[in-house]
Amino acid sequence: MPQSSDHPFVHEVFRRQGLTLPSERLAALTHTAVKLSAASRTLEERLSMSADIFGFLTALRSSVPPSATPSSDVPGDKR
Amino acid sequence: MTPSELGTLSATALAAAIRAGDVTAEQAVRTALTRAEAVTAATNAVVSLDGSEALAEARAIDAARRRGAFPRGALTGVPLAHKDMFNRIGQIATWGARIRPMTPATRDATVIGRLKAAGSVTIGALHMAEFAFSITGHNEFLGDCRNPFSPDHIPGGSSSGSATAVASGVIPFSLGSDTGGSIRVPAACCGLYGLRPTWGLISRAGALPLAPSLDAIGPLARNVGDIALALSLLAGADPDDATAHAPGADYLGALTSSVKGMRVGYDRKLLERVDPDIARLMDRALAILVETGAVAVEVTLPDLRELDRYAQLVQFAEATAYHAVWMRDRPQDYSNPVRSLLEHGYAIPATDYIQALRARPLVLEDWLRGPFRHADVLFLPVMTGPVPTLAETAADRVLITAIGSLLHFNRPLAYLGLPALCLPTARDRKGMPNGFQLLGRPYAEPALLSIGQAYQNRVGVPKPVISPRP
Numbered sequence: 001m002p003q004s005s006d007h008p009f010v011h012e013v014f015r016r017q018g019l020t021l022p023s024e025r026l027a028a029l030t031h032t033a034v035k036l037s038a039a040s041r042t043l044e045e046r047l048s049m050s051a052d053i054f055g056f057l058t059a060l061r062s063s064v065p066p067s068a069t070p071s072s073d074v075p076g077d078k079r
Numbered sequence: 080m081t082p083s084e085l086g087t088l089s090a091t092a093l094a095a096a097i098r099a100g101d102v103t104a105e106q107a108v109r110t111a112l113t114r115a116e117a118v119t120a121a122t123n124a125v126v127s128l129d130g131s132e133a134l135a136e137a138r139a140i141d142a143a144r145r146r147g148a149f150p151r152g153a154l155t156g157v158p159l160a161h162k163d164m165f166n167r168i169g170q171i172a173t174w175g176a177r178i179r180p181m182t183p184a185t186r187d188a189t190v191i192g193r194l195k196a197a198g199s200v201t202i203g204a205l206h207m208a209e210f211a212f213s214i215t216g217h218n219e220f221l222g223d224c225r226n227p228f229s230p231d232h233i234p235g236g237s238s239s240g241s242a243t244a245v246a247s248g249v250i251p252f253s254l255g256s257d258t259g260g261s262i263r264v265p266a267a268c269c270g271l272y273g274l275r276p277t278w279g280l281i282s283r284a285g286a287l288p289l290a291p292s293l294d295a296i297g298p299l300a301r302n303v304g305d306i307a308l309a310l311s312l313l314a315g316a317d318p319d320d321a322t323a324h325a326p327g328a329d330y331l332g333a334l335t336s337s338v339k340g341m342r343v344g345y346d347r348k349l350l351e352r353v354d355p356d357i358a359r360l361m362d363r364a365l366a367i368l369v370e371t372g373a374v375a376v377e378v379t380l381p382d383l384r385e386l387d388r389y390a391q392l393v394q395f396a397e398a399t400a401y402h403a404v405w406m407r408d409r410p411q412d413y414s415n416p417v418r419s420l421l422e423h424g425y426a427i428p429a430t431d432y433i434q435a436l437r438a439r440p441l442v443l444e445d446w447l448r449g450p451f452r453h454a455d456v457l458f459l460p461v462m463t464g465p466v467p468t469l470a471e472t473a474a475d476r477v478l479i480t481a482i483g484s485l486l487h488f489n490r491p492l493a494y495l496g497l498p499a500l501c502l503p504t505a506r507d508r509k510g511m512p513n514g515f516q517l518l519g520r521p522y523a524e525p526a527l528l529s530i531g532q533a534y535q536n537r538v539g540v541p542k543p544v545i546s547p548r549p
Contacts, residue, residue, distance in 0.1 A: 001307040006106060014151045017425060018407055025422070033426035036395075039388035040431035045439035051437040056292075059440035060277065060496055063447060 082110045086248030086543050090157050090305045097156040104137035104156030108200050111158035115249045122225040124243035127164045128174055128203035136200045153197025160549045161254040162238045163204035165191050166285035175207040176286050177220050177412040178405050181467025188285025189256055189317050190296055197312050205240025209417045211256055213237055214264050214485040215472040219414045223469055228511055232466045235265030241299050242269040248543025252300035252309055260489025262297050266501040267461035270541050273299040277522050278496030284319035290397035293493045296348040302367055302540045303531040307331050326522050333525035334532045339372035341530055344454025346380040354464040360504040361460055364515050368435050371533035378450040386491035389435045396432035399424020455526055457518040460486050461501055466511045500527040501535055505539055512525045
């Protein structure tokens with residue numbers, strides 16, 4: 001598991017917030033942060049400048065319209 | 080009609096009985112209050128009851144009937160209660176926490192206002208996890224909530240009181256909220272239907288936030304019809320919540336739509352990873368869906384663990400930001416588990432959080448062009464195992480495997496913002512409920528309701544647990 005000293009960002013954030021945590025707790029949080037940052041790196045590889053934080057709402061609203069009926073391309077479904 | 084019979088009625092049926100004069104609103108409300116007291120003695124499902132006010136409202140409805148002026152409304156006289164996270168005029172919500180609002184609410188949350196406008200009578204407020212930040216139903220400030228089927232087991236959280244009260248027949252449906260499974264898990268643990276709607280379909284104005292980019296408010300009920308009824312009353316734009324948006328949809332009409340040929344996608348490898356007894360229940364549930372006329376199609380789902388990391392980036396960063404002031408000034412007023420969870424957000428750089436938000440449309444597209452290309456709805460378990468006991472998920476073991484079992488299929492899907500309907504399976508080999516979920520495309524709630532109703536037509540409506548064991 002990484003130590004908090006391996007990830008000075010985490011240590012510094014807690015210092016600025018005025019929060020004091022035991023070193024083993026800081027190490028655990030660092031471990032999670034490292035894991036989540038790695039996931040963020042994989043996302044970054046796919047992001048263009050046009051990807052903004054409001055795009056999700058647009059994506060939801062422009063996706064498939066509501067339908068209570070099955071897909072029309074099902075064999076034998078004449079609707 | 081006996082009190083026990085009243086406790087079995089759906090909201091639709093109870094409203095019809097009151098409208099027809101077969102039951103008075105006062106009888107309905109008094110029965111719910113009496114039952115709430117008995118149920119909470121066994122389960123701790125109720126935080127507070129507003130008996131006097133509720134009975135006064137009910138008598139006013141009955142008096143209006145006698146004057147020939149019965150109020151129009153789909154829920155006139157129907158007693159309801161919800162997770163104690165919604166603003167209600169004149170009330171201070173507990174938020175399941177020691178830290179609470181400083182003053183009584185001056186306005187109702189939008190969802191509470193809409194249910195009141197439909198004529199419902201609010202009888203009180205229900206148990207929830209501290210700040211809605213636990214999936215189990217433990218709460219060191221309110222006391223733990225217990226599963227109505229077995230007091231040694233969790234009811235699921237964070238909408239623990241909602242699930243317990245509905246499963247016990249106190250009320251026909253109840254509102255909960257779901258950030259990482261908080262509607263679906265309690266619904267599964269208590270043998271109910273529960274809908275996490277498309278993100279933004281139902282206004283969140285006046286509700287306690289946890290992580291607003293993931294938060295969704297939705298109903299838990301004993302039958303699909305009440306889910307549809309609640310949705311028909313709650314979905315839609317709201318000037319107080321800019322994200323609220325609902326395309327026109329006939330939720331009640333969807334209940335009678337055919338599901339013949341509807342494609343239900345399932346990932347065999349995913350189902351092989353759950354507890355064998357639960358896998359058996361999943362196989363049976365999938366077979367029942369096929370019996371309704373749906374078609375099971377095998378699909379491959381993207382990696383849920385990676386998806387869960389994206390969800391965690393959003394959830395922890397937002398939750399910690401919302402709690403930053405209290406975390407600094409009143410850290411001692413949080414339970415250890417919730418404070419520990421909130422500490423995670425500090426360790427997430429803003430850039431990582433923003434990348435997770437920017438990437439959401441791309442990841443959503445992966446799912447729409449991937450498994451949803453071959454399926455109309457996707458079939459997933461809600462939990463990887465049986466309902467855990469309170470001891471297995473106790474506060475000092477909060478990060479252990481049992482919690483992972485509850486989050487595994489739920490928090491990742493919240494990142495997608497897609498609607499998910501939890502449906503009850505048969506009981507497991509120990510007699511406990513369980514559930515599966517059907518995930519739909521954006522705003523595909525009508526499709527979920529159609530197949531949910533078809534499933535319910537095959538398996539029947541779950542009966543309320545009328546006499547929970549003390």
